[in-house]
Amino acid sequence: MAKRRGLMAPPPSFLWTRRIVLTLLALFALVPVYVMISSSVKPLQDVTSTFRWIPTPLTLAPYHDIWYTVPLARYFLNSLIVSASAAVLSVAVAVFAAYAVSRYGFRGKRIFTTAVLSTQMFPGILFALPLFLIFVSIGNATGIPLFGSRGGLIITYLTFSLPFAIWMLTSYFESVPKALDEAALVDGCGPVRALFRVVIPAALPGIVAVTIYAFMTAWGEVLFASVMTNNTTRTLAVGLADYSTQNNVYWNQIMAASLVVSVPVVAGFLIMQRYLVAGLTSGAVK
């Protein structure tokens, strides 16, 4: 990481530009976060009248009420099950694919990587409806309830994070010296054991980062959550809207609930950002 770019101290014009621009950007980034936190501790009449910056009087009641106005706990549990399963499965699938891409030369490799990345281009709306119909048909034909179940959502979300997971893991695996797993192969390990004993332990931080990223992708998805869930499997992404469809818009509770659902992913992201930058760097250099 570059400590000082040049040998000279930067001129005042640069320093002032830096101070002003970075302050403005920090304000832009933080004001909504501040609004979310401060409004979540206001009583209802304070969030329905003119906006005030300083919350007085303070109340923690919204954090109690959010669990009763709508079945937030159920939505939370659904989101947790769906996102965690999708993340773990996605990374499990991606580990093998990335291992193949980084360690083997095979016919169709370029086509595979291009095709997988190109799925990022598809508008979700194009395959939302067909997928819905396919899930319903599979359900009618085999009795496996994919539509409306958590299973259907898990499969869908796991493919959403799969391209990025494969791409990132490939670049992490390539940073693990090939000599290491070749040594293991010479010592009589099978390729799968070489993967589990050598490559995965060496790339573990990257794998954790990608898992967290996959979790975040699933946690924040809205379109498929709104098309494919029913009352019992509804996730937070859809459930949070329940606070405002009733006669009263409980803005303070909405803010409190938004904060509560954000904490797990923000914490995860801040932990993994270092590894994410490392992975992006090696990916960008290629």
Add this chain to the structure above:
Amino acid sequence: MTVSIRHDAPSAGSDTGRGRAPDPGRRSSRLWQRVRKGGLPYLFLLPALLLELLIHFIPMIFGILISFKQLTLFFIRNWQGAPWAGWSNYHVAVDFHAAIGSALLHSFWVTCAFTVLAVGLSWLFGTVAAILTQDTFRGRAVLRTIFLTPFALPVYASVIVWAFMFQYNNGLVNQLLHNTLGITSKPSFWLIGHNSFFALVIISIWRNWPFAFLCVMAGLQGIPRDLYEASAIDGAGIWQQIRKITMPSLRAVNQVLVLVLFLWTFNDFTTPFVLFGSSAPSPADVISIHIYQASFITWNFGEGSAMSVLMLLFLLVVTAAYLLVTSRRSSNG
């Protein structure tokens, strides 16, 4: 990390390229060995491939098929029974004099304007922030964390907060612009009418510039320090260094970054959906929400699919042209 050394050494013979030891206990034929060796990478890819097929490629082909069908609510339980429509869904979609076609065209232009503005400014904010935080200074780590926070929040949660800020009576934006600063003569509506377009752009930028920041930051770490030191000895100031060293070195990162931002923004469904619900006000009627409404609210799935296919074709053409132009320019130097 330790690599345990195993002593059951390979038993000579067909110790192939990768040095996998044949299992002496089982008599496997050489054909099987070759299949295993050549087929192994495919075996590793198989789960990923199957899932991508099931969730992305088959539904896409299916979607193209539906776009040639007259699939309405009446046939939804029995979609195979829906009559074929030929090209009529497409004719309706591109008949810009009739109601549906002209609404689609309007939505397309709105999306283009939205994408250009949001991507351009997201890229600008992210690049400026990354370049200004390239050197170490006090508080840099804290700033980075602050900058990345919008990207870490779940999209729907942050859009809900923005929706609150844009409220007419109790929102922060009107309070700030009207009551505190007195810029507007009366409070404005932000979620209906013309302002809704700018509300959408602002939220999109807020959400995406941290990603640009992250990518450019990663790109900056790949620039060798010697370049800066050499140019400093030659008397280059910091502004000159940014123009002559930093920006050209970021070209590869920017090529991917702008494309990804473009695709995300153009396809963005979550932001307008959470902000406006299933039908957006006309000035902010971006294409993803427009198609959603055509499909799921008016229950005309054939028409909606035709529109999505047109949208995908547009994205394919733009992406191909973009890659062609940017790759050629970078190979020319």
